[in-house]
Amino acid sequence: MANSSTIETLLNHRSIRDFTEQQLSEQQVDQLLDAARQSSSSMFMQQFSIINVSDSDIKKNLVTITGHPYAANNGHLFIFVADQYRNYLIGREKGLDTKLLGETDRLLGGVYDATIAAQSIVTAAESIGLGAVYLGSILNDAAKVVDMLNLPRLTFPLFALAVGYPASSPELKPRLPKSLTTFNDQYKIPDNFDGILDDYDKTLTNYYATRSTNNRSETFREQIDRHILSSPKKRRDLYKVLRSQGFLTEA
């Protein structure tokens, strides 16, 4: 079977949350951005933007918002933005009615484009020995991020991505078996769902208990239950923030 160093890279993905002091060069950042730029775009509307964050005040605020010190530590920080504002400017030139750009479909297009681009950066980075971590937790206060980055109407900050030289080498984190996540032609939860989850709970608990840092005792079910039961307060305002940015206009 054909194989490649790229597939090896993907199969060995782990999130890296601490980086050495060595900074990415401008050329490296530029190369990562080029990899992102050539990636697929929904209807070729190129509906995303990237903000490179280096300002120390913004970084401090991001640490507060995310609760993660690594939002400010060393690694290069990108913020990915779903962006229909640029396309709005194009439509406005001709005086078009741009209301379609605020509809759910166009928001999804922006989310796809930004996420595809981000994952290209992650894979590119890992292929040259760098590490990366997504910070979805910027959504703990999306309105503040909008304000800090001066994001106009029809844009929305989705997540940050930190990339740097790994200062740790975490173990591979086991995923759900494909029998629970991959189906043929029809969505179908397997009859032995509970038994498969029992096995996976054991596997994941063992991983959390024995990994070299940040040990804890938790099953997958317990982790999901935790996220079902609570969410940071302002994160429950996402719908409102999206609406105030001009998205989800069909409501």
Place this chain on the structure above:
Amino acid sequence: MANSSTIETLLNHRSIRDFTEQQLSEQQVDQLLDAARQSSSSMFMQQFSIINVSDSDIKKNLVTITGHPYAANNGHLFIFVADQYRNYLIGREKGLDTKLLGETDRLLGGVYDATIAAQSIVTAAESIGLGAVYLGSILNDAAKVVDMLNLPRLTFPLFALAVGYPASSPELKPRLPKSLTTFNDQYKIPDNFDGILDDYDKTLTNYYATRSTNNRSETFREQIDRHILSSPKKRRDLYKVLRSQGFLTEA
């Protein structure tokens, strides 16, 4: 500067829409799924599923929905699903109130996870000489796709991905320059926005006019204006379909 075959692959991305008759082996599909599976997941909620589509009736319907014959031709077809239903089942076991799983934040988590996984498959496939194309156009009738794939509440079909042996070798499609898409610390449309777009319009028009297949005459601005002015009718129902699947409950 460090470089890698992975970065070369990413910089050479083009969507492949026609495939030879050679089918992917089961092992190849499995390897692509493994690459997807190890990718990052928002809060590690593993909130996506993949449907392998081989049923000829489903494929025929997808050709009708998408308008693309390549939805049925040769290549292996994956459909990516944002999925909180599996996590709902976990919460239900303990009788938890699962309403958080329907909120906008959890929908976004599912979209991120599915899109990250899909882009890992695209890059893995391209690294071993395969080609791929996203089909966002399954959203031209999302309700029908939900029905065909038997998708339960708290799931939503995002896009399809066709992967196969390339039967063509399209030219590289030029993207917007980074000056319009990448900013430092603050979102800021450059003062010479129109001039930069004029240059890009020329570049893209030349690409469309001279590429070896499917020539057309269109600038980037014209293409965006077209998508601002119209959208397939049922695609404007996405918000409703998401709501009927149990998402966006804050409205």
